[in-house]
Structures are given as structure tokens and as C-alpha cells.
Amino acid sequence: MVRRLRRSERAAALLSAALLLAGCSSGGAGGGAPGPSTLTAGPRSPTPAAAGDWPTYHRDALRTGTAPDAAPVGPLARAWAARLDGAVYGQPLVVGGRILAATENNTVYLLDPGSGAVVWSRNLGAPARAAELPCGNIDPLGITSTPVYDPSTGLVFVLAELAGGRHVLNGLDAATGEPVVRRDAEPPTGDRLAHQQRSALALWDGRVVIAYGGLFGDCGNYRGAVVSVPVSGAGELRSYVVPTGREGGIWASAGPVVDGDRLLVSVGNGESTGGAYDGSDSVLALTPELTRADLFAPASWAADNAVDADLGSLSPVRVDRFVLALGKRGTAYLLDAAHLGGVGGQLTEAQVCPAYGGAAVDGSAVYLPCEDGLVRLGVGADASLSVAWKLPLGRAGSPVVGGGAVWVLDWQNGVLDAVDPASGHVLQHAEVGAELPHFASPVLAGGRVLVGTADGVTAFTFG
Template identity: 55%
Template sequence: MSGSDWPTYHHDNARTGVASGMAPVGTLVKAWEARLDGAVYGQPLVIGDVVFAATEGDTIYALEASTGKVVWSVHVGTPMPGSGLPCGNIDPLGITSTMAYDDQTNQVFALAELSGANHVLLGLDASTGAIRLRRPVEPPKGERAAQQQRSALTVLDGRVYIAYGGLFGDCGDYVGSVVSAPTIGDGPLAEYVIPTAREGGIWAPGGGAVAGDRLYYAVGNGESMTDFDGSDSVIALRPDLTLADRFAPTTWADDNAADLDLGSMTPALVGPWVYAGGKRGVGYVLRADHLGGIGGEVSQERVCPAFGGDAVSGDTVFVSCADGPRAITIDGAGQIHSRWHAAVHASGSPVLGGGQVWVIDNDGGTLYTLDPDSGDVRQQIHIGTAPHFASPTLAHDRAYVGTLSGVVAIGGA
């Protein structure tokens, strides 16, 4: 695996979203389009000259990076039909989260949701597609049919980490959790469950952001408006999935009541800081080594309602705002400073490469590149309708985007 590969959501376990080795591109052109058996909600992965993508049809594909031709494909089961779910907006429901590649075992890991509301972890040989690991990994609490696995998988020190949330509509009996399994064999699972009676989903597309021996997750709203129940928070988990630290805003009860929680955005790691935003539109700066409990932020500012995952370069955060990307900086004292707000209504999760910010307007089906210093549009190209929270993969000299019909590759002429 090289530094130009893209083995996990936003390139690395810190979720920086930066392709540092990508050269500047010329005029954007569509290099190829691969029509697959369902929508691709997760970011494609790129290892060497192969692109890996997983669909809501519960099929995992390896594609030639140069042409989009299928190298191998494995159909792992029948996806869960929408008619069998208590609510939701993905039909059928198959593989939604971004997969993760493990260079120690040469496996690509995916979490498939199958008919019967089963949640199955799969490890496939990246070279051949042979299934080397297949085991049930069910959420530890709540009704299985009410649990959706949208957050990106994380591979860390021989284990795969899987976060669970609920369906669109927050229906049914679900409780947010993180489960981990060994990358090899059938060793015991580890788990952490949000200590709420219901909800508290972990569903932000970026999953956990890793710094040192901590995994940082954002947690959605819970049901309590009286006693704090661990929801509407940023949590730091140890690798054994015991709770190391936690933050919640003083507005947590109102956030729970109004569905204005932090759970919509993966925490961003900015040097010694954690930046957290969410549906309320307030951005919080936390100390990574001491999140501070309730009201323990270093600073807070109105930034924007944010959904998805951010990109981070140095002290700059490119924020995935609902009304278009923004750039902010966090100074040495942990204070937030606004740099720019792009004049494009592109609510996808931005990434940085080739001297440009790349962001998707999923409804309009447009991929934009922006000037990282000003937010001005440099180029744009039609890619077809993309899923909510879509984010480009940048590898070598191309961008790869999951759409509702497959994968599109964009290069520079």
C-alpha cells in the first residue's frame, strides 16, 4: 500500500480527507462510469490499480482503476427490503457504510445488512474476492430491524470497529453502539452501548476518528430531557471499547428535544483539538486529551448546520455545511476563525487534493473543485445523482465518486 492509495474513509483513520500526493489536474473529464447492481453510498477505496466499491444490492466489486472494468465481484446475500423496515429512506438496504482495507491481512472489510434484519461482517481477499471472514455482528441492544449501519468501518490494531445508529425517521427501538471484531478468526467481540433508553445513534458517515489510542465518535439525540443519558455527545473510546472521555453541550436537553444533536458530523481532529459540529449549527472546540464533560468546550462559535465528514489540513477545517462548504481555522488557543463560505449549494463532505477542495452537490449531480484559499469555484462536472453525504475518493490522478447507479471516475484532460 502506498501513500497515494485511499484505504478508508477520508484516506486515513484520522479522517483528514487529504490526498497529499495528488498532482494538480487539468480540465475535468469523465474517465469512465461503471454501472453496478445498486447505489454506492460509501466512499470507494483505492489500493494500487484497483477500486473497491460496495452496493445496496449487497455486492462488493473490484474495478480496474484505469477503465472501470470488473476484476471480480462477490454477491454476499439478499439485502433487506424497505418493506421489512419500520421506516428509512434506502431501499433495499444492503452495504451502506464505507468499507476499510487492512494491509496486514490484505482484506477488504464490509458490513452487509441482509434480509431478516441480519448484520454480517465480511472480510474479502483484496486480490481474489474470496471470502475469508464472515460472521454475524449484531448491535447489542434494541430491535435489529430498526438499526442501520451507515458509519464508516475502522481497522485498528487487528480489529474492525463498526458503529450502529437508526433509520431515517428515528423509528423503532434502537440504541447507538460500537462493536469490534478481530480481523482474523472468530475471537470474542467487544462492544460499547450508549447508556440511553432509546436512540443515541452513531451514524455520521465518517465513523470514528482515531488519534493515538482513542476512537472519537459523535452521538445523536436520545430521549431524555432530564437526566443526561450519554446522547448528543462526542465520546472517546479506548481500543477495548471502554469509555475514556466524553463531551456534551450545555444545550443537550434542548438538542435532544429538537433533534439538533452532534451526531450528524464525524469529529474532526485538528492538532491538539477536536472540532465538533452538528445540526444546531454551533461548532465546538474540545481538548483531545480532555473532552471536558458537559459544557467543557474550549470555545464555541456559530458555524453552520453540518452533516457528514470534514477535511483537515494544518489548522484549517473544510466543514461539510448543509448550505455549502466553509473553511475555518482553529488557532493555538482553540478559537474558531471563519475564512470563507463557498457560493455553491454543495452539501457533500469535502476532501482536499491536487491543490483543490473537492465537494459534491448530490441532488444536482455535480462535482465541484474549489480554491482552498478563497472557496471560489475552479471547475465543475456532472456526475449523476449521488447519495446524501457523498464524498469523493482522491487517488493517484483521479477522483472516484459513488452514485445511485455505481461509480464514476473523473480525471484531468
């Protein structure tokens, strides 16, 4: 009897065949000035994301960080370490079983999952260097955010910062690495050198969504913004700018959260520390046209701004009928998803911890990357908040869930832990190496845990 391939298996087979045809060729530099918006013609095989793939930050558009098809947790063993040309700050992606990673040297790689060998690489131009930036703590500064894969076009999209502070969106054929889309996607206001693009890219309504914040040190003339570009590369750019005089960055590494017909983003502190509400220190809901449809800000927003204790450090978290907001002050706010509540309109609040990056959500349990450890927070149907346990760590990265465990990186100490969701006890432990990129988050796919490091990608097997 001949077994029919499932759709996901056919998709993976198509991409694998295309990769074999592409061979191990390496693309040259693409550092020239981008021309007008482009969608170049050529043979491509758009590939739907298969079961087990990881096509965007935390696997899905809601950023839940759950991998329901992951194998049961077992002993961790280092499988390979791929040394690339720079640090990998964003999560690696997995498409058709192959691994995509982007570096701060503006190079995108496709890696073989069994060995970490480079299938193809494509450099997109010289990155910005610290000497030309007004402040910051990443040098060189190239591709910092997590890319996103679009199954409708077969393209992987990355946002590269180039020498001179130019921000360019690139769409590469995921099978071959060939450049297809290349378009300037600058923040709409302020000094482009003062802006940093750290938030993961999102795919929404046929467009790539890009969020902007500032450099470490909050220097220069920047304002938080969201920009969206059609996946074709052609057509109008849409944008939203936080209506504050300066700052108000949108920079949490988990990026914008696609929640049905709206986009949720968290906003950092603005320059204003008094007077009328200025749009900073907030959770915003944006329409596809990037107009503001709803908002929440704590009543203490002005005081938060004064001491850099804002909500911008963690992306919003959708839990059942609620949205959870948590930032540098450490106060968790539970909001009604249907109406975020405006200024001071939370349903519940509780002191939990300062948190950075992205949370993982499994049912009513939220796993939070706190400044000093991993926390399990329970969200009740009655809008109650309760801490179930805390695992102390040096600096917790953004966790993910799968295989009966919560996976978290202590990026300060270069450690990977698999944690019992019920008790918070460590089930498996592995040394990754030296300090990892800030807010690092693992990926679960193909029976492996993938970790972006200061010089590439490291893979572990488990089970």
C-alpha cells in the first residue's frame, strides 16, 4: 500500500529538493544602495510552514512560544556548534526542517540541521559600527531582530542596519538565498542613526511589520515607531509614531503580537514626566492601517518615565480573554483584551518582577523572563494573578515550552535549562558557553534545541 504524504510532508520535501538544487553556494555582498521597491521574477517554491517548523519568533504570531509537537524531554547532549561571522541575537528559524540564522555582520545563513554545515549564505552589506553611532552596546550593529518567514512567497525577511545607519528590509528566497525584495524601511521621524531595530519582525495581513526603538543609552533624536511593508516590496509604507516628544521606543525582543485583526505592541518610556498623557509607557492596539485603536497605560506612567521603569521591556502577552502587561517596574497588569482600559484601567495588578523579552504561554500559565529568574504566573478566569514558583537565574532569557518542559537560557552565565512546569525544578541542564546575546531565547524543532550565540548557532539533542 502506498502511503500518501501529508501536506506538511509534501511542503518539507519540496523545500528540501530546492535546497539540494541550490547546493552550498554562498551569495556575495549586497551592500549597494537599495533601488526602488522590488519583487524580482524567478522560479521559487513557496512552502507552507510544516508541523514542527519555527517560522517566526516564539513559533506563532501570538508569540506563545509553545511547541506542541516537541519530543518528550530527555538527556541534553551537544550536537554541533556552527561558527558564523557574527553574533546571532534573534532566534534561528526552522523552515522545511532547515535552519535559518542571521548575524550582526548582516549575513543570513541556511544550515543543515544534522551537522550545522552551511548550505548557503548571503551577506547584505557592511553593518553600522559603534564609532558612527551616538551610543549603544552592540558592535557591529547589523541584523538584531528575529527574521520572519512568509509561506505565501517562500521568502525569509530580515531587517539589516547598514553603515551610515540605513535600515533596509530584505526578502531572500529561503531555498536558495537569492535576494528578491530589497527596500529602505526607515523610521518615519528623527535621526535614523539614533534608532535601533531590535523587536522581532512580524507577518500580518500580507505585510512585514517592523518596530523601532532607540540604542542602549537612549541617546539622540528617536521616537518609537511601527512600519509595515507589503511582502511584494512594492506599494505604500504604513507607519505609526508614538506621539511623545522623544523616546517611547518599541524594542522588546519578542516584537509585535498579531492578535486577530489588531497588532499589540509595548512602548517604553517617553521624555515627558508630567502633564498630559503622551502615548509612552503603554500597551497599544493598532489597526492594519497602523492607527491606534486602543491603549493601556498605568496611572503612574509619568513617574515610570522619570525613572526608566516602563512597560516597553516585555511584549504584550495574550492569555485567554486577557492581555498581560509587565515591564521594568515589575508590576503585572491584567487587561481586558476587548477593551485595554485606557490610563489606569487594568482589571488586576500584582507585583511580580521586572521582565524582559517575551513570555511563553501554555493555557492559563505564563512563564516570565524575569531579571533574576524564571517565574510561572497563573492567570485565573476571575482575573486573579498568582505566582506558582520562581527559579533563580543570573539573567533569564525568553522561555519556550515543549516536550513536557519549560526551556530557558540564563544568558548571563551561558546555561540552558529544561524545567518542570509544575514544580520549577530543573530536569536537564547544559552549558552553552560564555555569556550569550541579551534576552536569548531557544528554539525547539526537529528534536533539537537551537541557541543563537555570540559567534553562531549551537544545537543540542534531547530525549
